[in-house]
Amino acid sequence: MDRRPRHRCARRHRLQARRPDGPHDGRLLRARRPHRAPRHLKLPGPVAAVVDFIIDKIPGLNKIDFNADTLQEKVGVLGEPVVIGFILGAAIGFLGGYAPDQALPLGINMSAVMVLMPKVVKCIMDGLMPLSERAKKIMNEKFSGESFYIGMDPAILLGDSQVVTAGLIFIPITLLIAVLVPGNRVLPFADLATIGFFIAGAVAVHKGNLFRTLISGILIMTLTIWIANQTVDWVTAIGVTTGSIQAGSVIAALDQGGCPISYVFTQLFTMQNVAGLVVIGVLYAICMVFYVDLSKKRAAALEAEGAEE
Numbered sequence: 001m002d003r004r005p006r007h008r009c010a011r012r013h014r015l016q017a018r019r020p021d022g023p024h025d026g027r028l029l030r031a032r033r034p035h036r037a038p039r040h041l042k043l044p045g046p047v048a049a050v051v052d053f054i055i056d057k058i059p060g061l062n063k064i065d066f067n068a069d070t071l072q073e074k075v076g077v078l079g080e081p082v083v084i085g086f087i088l089g090a091a092i093g094f095l096g097g098y099a100p101d102q103a104l105p106l107g108i109n110m111s112a113v114m115v116l117m118p119k120v121v122k123c124i125m126d127g128l129m130p131l132s133e134r135a136k137k138i139m140n141e142k143f144s145g146e147s148f149y150i151g152m153d154p155a156i157l158l159g160d161s162q163v164v165t166a167g168l169i170f171i172p173i174t175l176l177i178a179v180l181v182p183g184n185r186v187l188p189f190a191d192l193a194t195i196g197f198f199i200a201g202a203v204a205v206h207k208g209n210l211f212r213t214l215i216s217g218i219l220i221m222t223l224t225i226w227i228a229n230q231t232v233d234w235v236t237a238i239g240v241t242t243g244s245i246q247a248g249s250v251i252a253a254l255d256q257g258g259c260p261i262s263y264v265f266t267q268l269f270t271m272q273n274v275a276g277l278v279v280i281g282v283l284y285a286i287c288m289v290f291y292v293d294l295s296k297k298r299a300a301a302l303e304a305e306g307a308e309e
Contacts, residue, residue: 050286
């Protein structure tokens with residue numbers, strides 16, 4: 001086991017290939033070690049806001065609404081988180097070529113994640129939320145007439161049952177997307193354990209609607225993987241410079257490497273892919289317009305509800 005100390009803020013997802021001849025040999029880059037969960041919701045929220053707007057305009061689709069709770073009511077025991085976790089875990093094991101004595105324990109482990117993750121994160125939330133509320137109160141008192149909001153790590157969302165369910169569902173979906181994206185060289189592996197971070201923002205925007213989350217999530221993971229392919233050289237250069245990998249190896253990242261803001265800013269200074277800069281920049285700007293508009297509407301709705309109470 002690699003026991004070398006790592007700085008907390010520097011530990012990032014690294015996807016390691018088998019020493020290719022060059023950075024563009026076309027091979028899939030496979031995850032070598034787990035990474036620190038991404039701290040951004042820069043892509044999920046804006047993309048989900050656009051999807052939410054479009055679906056609201058489509059008769060029939062705008063009526064579809066199911067979540068982990070309603071799914072459990074309709075399919076009975078098969079909708080239990082522990083059962084869903086076992087089925088997905090075992091299926092992934094068999095698809096990965098595991099023998100039954102390996103695939104079935106993998107299903108049991110994923111079932112445990114489904115059950116324990118919300119409980120563990122709830123303990124963290126119980127400690128963080130009072131601190132956040134107290135800090136918000138102090139800031140509002142110090143600056144009378146101003147309203148402050150304390151930003152929290154997206155990890156607090158992982159305790160929600162809808163996020164846990166969506167995260168597990170997107171494990172096989174993300175692998176399928178990686179296979180289908182044209183020219184893709186990045187095969188997610190270590191990131192599969194933290195897919196919830198990539199999907200949590202969409203779950204929040206869609207208010208737990210798994211149908212809409214599935215649509216948003218497919219777009220989010222497709223864009224993330226596509227952008228990560230464009231940043232392979234940059235991430236590799238960072239890895240070589242910091243001594244994390246040896247020269248000749250190739251790494252990629254789905255967190256910051258697949259982040260549209262990092263991609264746009266880097267392209268503005270390097271201009272290596274002007275077409276990609278324009279496409280991602282325009283798409284992200286459009287998504288942000290919808291995201292800001294949605295945020296204002298929901299904030300107004302919350303204020304109206306508070307006034308009524």
